[in-house]
Amino acid sequence: MRISLLRPVEAVGQAVLSAVAAVGRAGQLGLGAVRALRKGSIWGPHLLPQMAKIGVDSVPIALFIALFTGVVLSLQASYTFTGAIPLYFVGTLVGKTMVLELGPVLTGLALSGRVGANIAAEIGTMRVTEQVDALETLAYDPNAYLVVPRVLAGALMFPMVVLLANGVGVLAGWATSLSLLDMSSQEFLKGLRLFFRSWDVWFSVIKSVSFGITVTSVGCFFGFGTTGGAEGVGRATTRSVVVSSMIILVLDAFWAAVLLK
């Protein structure tokens, strides 16, 4: 009787404790990574390869998503306006939505699958096969060797990929409005310029830097926390994607509330 009454309380207590412990470990990892920034001789040689792997290799998927997003945005805008609003606002809507929201967020979510899962699986495998321990015994700080180059590459390359995606999305919207909506280039460009502010691009960059740091560091976090062989690696990978997607959406709302007023 007493036990069954207490069980939910215990369960909640356990969950709170393990959440606190996880936050503690995340803080430790963050601190370790910041301290490891000094060890340029360890992470330096790995920065460029990681930038290629995280950034350049992500371009195709990001552009694929942006292309179709641009097409849909332009069609939906014209459908919504149905003559009540001048058609050149299609350009406004495509540009604003792509740069402020869908470019960074859709790219971020896609890359949390591609990049974050990859990092979690790679580091998780290294953890369970004792390669992380081996780094330690050979006097390589794993934070410097594994975390720093990945997080730096994420912070530097996500904005590049997102800017490319923004551009392709707008171009796709433009092409769609010319070919399917009977708009002229002048109209589309007029709408695009109408409310454009260069601040929008900075906003996009700030967001994508934060998404890049999120995706890579969450991948590292779950990778290092891996226990229990191949199954554990699978678990770490899934968790990393779920958690970084959630953080991306929360950050998205946060930046909108803080920076768009």
Place this chain on the structure above:
Amino acid sequence: MSIRLIDVHKAFGEKQVLTGFSLDIEEGQTLSIIGGSGVGKSVALKHVVGLLEPDSGEVWVDGRNVSVLSQEELYELRRDVGYVFQFAALFDSMTVNDNVGMGLKRIPGWTPARISARVEECLHLVDLDGYGDRFPAELSGGQRKRAGLARAIATEPKYLLYDEPTTGLDPVTTAVIDQLIVRMRSELGVTGVVITHDMDSAFRISDRIAMLYDGRIRFEGTPDEVRGTQDRVVRGFIEGRPDLLEVAS
């Protein structure tokens, strides 16, 4: 200088693995740790280089208390300690050459030419000539193990920790590795700790043998003392007689 573990306790969650583990390894000697699977031999060894921290107790290596060292001091200490992992733990994104050279790259003054000469030398010592350009996935289990050994000895450490260096190897390769361990000690004065299940090996290579049982050292002595002991647990283990082990404790 030597390796000393004093009253080390270590638990993972509810599971008590080490409960008052104490052991002294004298400088220049080779000590073998024997004991059943899962009793905590690897866990004990990881404490020596600070891969695990004791819940209580102390670990001293080379006159330094491992658990109070700063991160930098710990990496400094690890340069003097080679670690052979039970399952080799080779970096699978790198060739054997790069694996073996990893530790050397961290030492100032080692040019790429000098590193590759030393790497070749180490691969020769473990009988892996010509395998340097392969990736770990292209090696057999025994070859991986020997590559791991080559990586550990490359920096000529003062201490070498071997976690089951010969388990799963054929008798000839086992003899080669045993000879290598003996040479490390006699020619380079290396202090060694060897985890092994192979009693023949243990008798061949060890100055002293210690048996880990129930979280602590049950028995420690020279190979002759081990052969002559009346301790039921030790005899049960080395003679492969579970009946002796059961009535013990």
